[in-house]
Amino acid sequence: MSTPIIQIRDVTKTYDAGRPVLSGLNLEVAAGEALAVLGPSGSGKSTLLNLIAGLDRPSAGSVTVDGLRVDQLTEAGLARYRQARIGMVFQFFNLLDDLTALDNVLLPAQLAGLPAVKARRRALELLAQLGVDEHAGAFPGRLSGGQRQRVAVARALMNRPPLLLADEPTGALDRAAAADVRELLTELHAAGQTLLLVTHDTALARACASRTIELLDGGIVRDVVRPVMSA
Structure with a gap:
């Protein structure tokens, strides 16, 4: 077992x-x-x-x-x-308002030192899988609650x-x-x-x-x- x-x-x-x-x-x-x-x-x-x-x-x-x-x-x-x-998803999203959805998702990879091109490809794939890739360039304040939570989940999954x-x-x-x-x-x-x-x-x-x-x-x-x- x-x-x-x-x-x-x-x-x-x-x-x-x-x-x-x-x-x-x-x-x-x-x-x-x-x-x-x-x-x-x-x-x-x-x-x-x-x-x-x-x-x-x-x-x-x-x-x-x-x-x-x-x-x-x-x-x-x-x-x-x-x-x-671990990845963490919070009740109030905890996204950074001055970063785009894509940049929020990229944060864990940047902190972990992943290569920029590989990290960006992974982030865009996650946003697409979660149905919010069209909002990659939007700031959190322009997204609905459900969209912000999907971005937060993408960020949590960034480093697998x-x-x-x-x-x-x-x-x-x-x-x-x-x-x-x-x-x-x-x-x-x-x-x-x-x-x-x-x-x-x-x-x-x-x-x-x-x-x-x-x-x-x-x-x-x-x-x-x-x-x-x-x-």
Whole structure:
């Protein structure tokens, strides 16, 4: 059996000596899975995502992603990890307003030192695959919410990360744009991309996820593997 792409072992996270946000959490995610993390506000969803992304460190326990002990990496190591191993999609897109869609997508490749011609070809291919290539020269402020999220997904996929993390990717979108993003993430998973989605959007989880966990009071109270339904 192959090694899981995510291994969370006995992870506890406490802030300012308060009640643990996560308490003794154990979780494994296999390559190719699409995992949706559900739960009420304060249940630890965002904290879990931040630990996997290396944006925070556990108070106890270990976080291993794609064979790397993320909790033991230096700041420089974490930067390299985020460049090469994960892509991140956020609720509010996090695109740079003074860069075009194409230049936003190119950023991860530039930070990783990829050759300019190769990077530009990859970026244009991604924008075309995601249906926004005609907006390559547009600035984010001229795009709809759904178009901006597609550009954000293209940026997240630029360096071919084995793991794509999405934090409420439909939270800032209207119903039509949210359905569009659900379809996009479903297609990515069908193509073999490993996904971890933190969301309140049950329609997103139902459409995209092959597995759903629910967090409550810092622990997993439900873990369900099921077939993916059409969006």
